[in-house]
Amino acid sequence: MEFTIFTAYVAATVLTAVANAGIATLDFIHHKQVLENMAQVDVPESWLPVLGTLKAAGAVGLLVGIIVPPIGTAAAVGLTIFYIGAIITHLRAREYTIAPATAYLLLAVVTLAQEWPHKPSHGIRTLQSLKER
Template sequence: MNHSDHWSTTMFIGYAVVAALLAFALSASAVMTFTRNPQIVGNMTRLDVPESWLPWLATAKAAGAVGLLAGLAVPPVGGAAAVGVILYFAGAVITHLRAKDYAMAPAVVLTLLPIAALLLRVASA
């Protein structure tokens, strides 16, 4: 195995780990959003997010999870999913800021993780 192949394999393994963990978190959050978990609904209400948006937001999270996992086999899908998740959680950070709610560490972390996934996916291709 040459250096280039080793680098690509290492980056792919990194992508697989980050994508799987992020997909798990997104899936759990999507389920809690679809089922109107009181904590999720309370957070959304506090941020002035209309409850009618919950199904759409849950669908976006579920799609991100599926796309990240599909990216294990189809690199462009994983990259596109990572970009979508980055945009989703960047929107969440902006929503927190607009509501003057600075308890946004989870949203910030969930913005950084797909950035890492995207960089790893691109580096492994």
Template sequence: MDIASVVVTCAAVLANAGIAAADAARAPFVLANSAEVGVPRTWLPALALLKAAGAAGLLLGLFGIRPLGIAAGAGLVLFYVGALTAHVRARVFHNIAFPGLFLALAAGALTLAAAR
């Protein structure tokens, strides 16, 4: 396992765990963003669970369950492609960098996990 894989995966885990906690807590910025892009508040617990599961899967992949890490990375990539699509569809571009960053982290973790 190389340092790049550990650093990128840990960054993806921390980012997704953090945003999952913000979703679960219904942080004001989460509520504002979800309203802007047309995501119902009732979806927030499920979205938080998906992000937390992705973070957990990446972490377990880092600790030796490689197929789970790859599956979690792929799931997060698809999740954030959906998030970017929601932003574009709603024409909300002022904060599109955030799902873009999460997508980049997930794609990086997935790529590095698959390359091991």
């Protein structure tokens, strides 16, 4: 298989989606480390379902975006904003262990940056257009 920019885009998208689905799952099961991190930055545990849902929606949106690019772009923008907010929340609480949030932010930004060259003018990729890549 020939390595193309589209292949890199799909790989980055899938990696970002899987990473966000994983962290969303930890939110949904109220994982101990997630709870500890939230307590350190004064985010109430009651926010976990919302935070997990946002991450999961971003993951699904990225995958759907492989076929419907505007949805992928919206998901990547949403995740980028989400993780910028997470970093700000940590810094405001004077909690400087921001490496995980920064890693997720970088994944979202890389995915967003790769969205732009793959947008067909009509906004939806056909199966034929995917095969041609």
